[in-house]
Amino acid sequence: MRDSVAFEVALNGRGLSSSGRIVRTAIPAIEHETVALPAELVRDDGSLDVYEDVLNKFRPTYQKNIPSIQCSGWVGYIPLNDSFALEVSTRVPVGNLERLVGMAAGYSPAVLRKYSRLFSDTKDRPEALVDVLADHLLDAFDRIWAGGLLKTYDQVVNSGSMPSGRIMPFETELLSAKMGRPAAVSIAFRRTSDFGPNRILRHAFEKLLARYLGLSDPAQRMRTQRLRKALERLAGIGYAARSDLTTQSIARHVERLPSNHATYADALLVAHLVVHDLGLSIRQAGGIAILPSILIDMALVFEAYMRRVLADGLADDPALEVKDGNKAGEGGAKLALYDPIAAGNANPPVTPDIVVEKAGKPLLVIDTKYKPAPKIPERGDVNQVVVYGVRYATEQVMLLHASRPNGRGHTEHCGDIGAFRIHNGMIDLNAASIENEERAFVSAVRALIN
Structure with a gap:
């Protein structure tokens, strides 16, 4: 809970994720249920004011002469337009949806990449959802690279006959006396990318690369190539200290992001999940990360999950x-x-x-x-x-x-x-x-x- 609060404070009006997030009124629903729609979702011509690429996942209908939508088998947060979203729950009680998805070998959820929502975290890490995290982190880093890595000023102390920056009188006098000739101690500031936020990203990419190395699936090989490229771009960045990787430290970095580096909010929030081996809570909203909406087909998950239960057992x-x-x-x-x-018949x-x-x-x-x-x-x-x-x-x-x-x-x-x-x-x-x-x-x- 404290982790979520820390990120909610950090996201308060800061970062691309916060500024781009649309707050929608949630309409509760159950998969395969027919849901009456608010009058605001019906245009003057009688058509539904629903995103075109989302509408094809439902069947518009009328129930008791009221415009309605018949839900399909998808479970999750489904944006309808900029004002409303469906929050579709399972038709049977499922205590731990993340475990089922994690054991459903080979299952990949549908991802509505154009629409985001706020997720809470969980200790369960379904492989399919790790793929979603990796893709989102890599996409965010591509945007970061296009705009330039975030830099800070690092203090450098110079000693010798070629001072740079501000001369320190007392230290200069001591050094000159010790060396028996004129010498100076000076302090200068240099711009560098080698500091907290970029070290956190490097650590997250290295963890993901270790996970994907050796996987033969074409999609996973593509992720491996993108991770290698990201690490090449961070070649001059040092290793993160343990203090850099705490939730509080990452939240502070998000909170202090300058306006021209808002894209880092997306990357650092996902990096936090990767660094701390956390997954996404598919149903529960929270303040841990803003990611594309994820939809689950429970019939396919249940089938793959039970196959895995029997195979393991x-x-x-x-x-x-x-x-x-x-x-x-x-x-x-x-x-x-x-x-x-019989010959000629399809089988x-x-x-x-x-x-x-x-x-x-x-x-x-x-x-x-x-x-x-x-x-x-x-x-x-x-x-x-x-x-x-x-x-x-x-x-x-x-x-x-x-x-x-x-x-x-x-x-x-x-x-x-x-x-x-x-x-x-x-x-x-x-x-x-x-x-x-x-x-x-x-x-x-x-x-x-x-």
């Missing part, structure tokens, strides 16, 4: 493998629906979210459903998962839901359809100890496949 058995039915190739289990198929794919195999043979097919757990799975969902069971030649199939009502287990046998055993899977994403909840779900799955 079952890793002690080398014969078991958890695969992604949405992709082919290594780690994937995607199949064509028909085998064989659609079969894409279950999770396939658990033992020694290459499917034992359990799971389809994730990011919605509250019903008493028994919906008919359409059952039809879908039974087709998966047929195609993967496994009798155990599950529909996995993103909640677990009190008193219910992590897996329930709903009944059989022919040779197929239908299971209702459940996990409480709002559990006080999500780690215990994950372990209990893995144990229940292990009992099914053993």
Whole structure:
């Protein structure tokens, strides 16, 4: 809390982030909900006064003859125009959204780079959000470099026969007497970029470079190249002292920024997160950093998160493998629906979210459903998962839901359809100890496949 307050004081009318920030009235919403819009969002011609590049993420409609927007699956702060924004929450209680995003291997959030918001910090650091931090810091530094590095005056003491600056009479007399010939001690001031703010940026870039080195993904290689270039530009800057890297020190630098170097506010606020290994709180606003709005697709996050939970939880058995039915190739289990198929017909794919195999043979097919757990799975969902069971030649199939009502287990046998055993899977994403909840779900799955 004290950290946030320090930065809120520093941002009070200072820096590019503060001056460019738009304060919008927040309209609370829940994903997939239809939300009535204020009259101010409707133009005289009946059209919606909403940013064009944001409007395509929603479906404009009318509810009880009132202009409304039907939210999609995005969660987060979504600016509508310069006056209003939607704050979209999850449809099921999620105690730690950052943990889910962090464990959702391969998931990347959508970033509305034209629109910013004020974020609070958190100790969870999802890899995808670190990418957002790195990009924002590099973009801010590019603007800094274009305008010139911030400089300060450094005091230099000279001794000898060639004084520079102001001569110190007492020190000059002592030096002359000691050397037995005329000599002078003088003090001069030189302009230098080698001081606190630039040392902080160098430290942040070095930490990020250590994180990205060796990654083979093309996007990560591009970040590595940009980080190397930033460090080359800071080649004459020394290492930051421990006192330079404290929250209070960084906040003071932001607070004292001259008006012609306002871009440093963006860079130093993000550098603070990098230096202190902090992440972004996706839902909670605060005063720690101003960054582009980040949107999360919870259905995709839930699917990738549960794949990771099972893969990690079952890793002690080398014969078991958890695969992604949405992709082919290594780690994937995607199949064509028909085998064989009549000549000339298109063959659609079969894409279950999770396939658990033992020694290459499917034992359990799971389809994730990011919605509250019903008493028994919906008919359409059952039809879908039974087709998966047929195609993967496994009798155990599950529909996995993103909640677990009190008193219910992590897996329930709903009944059989022919040779197929239908299971209702459940996990409480709002559990006080999500780690215990994950372990209990893995144990229940292990009992099914053993």
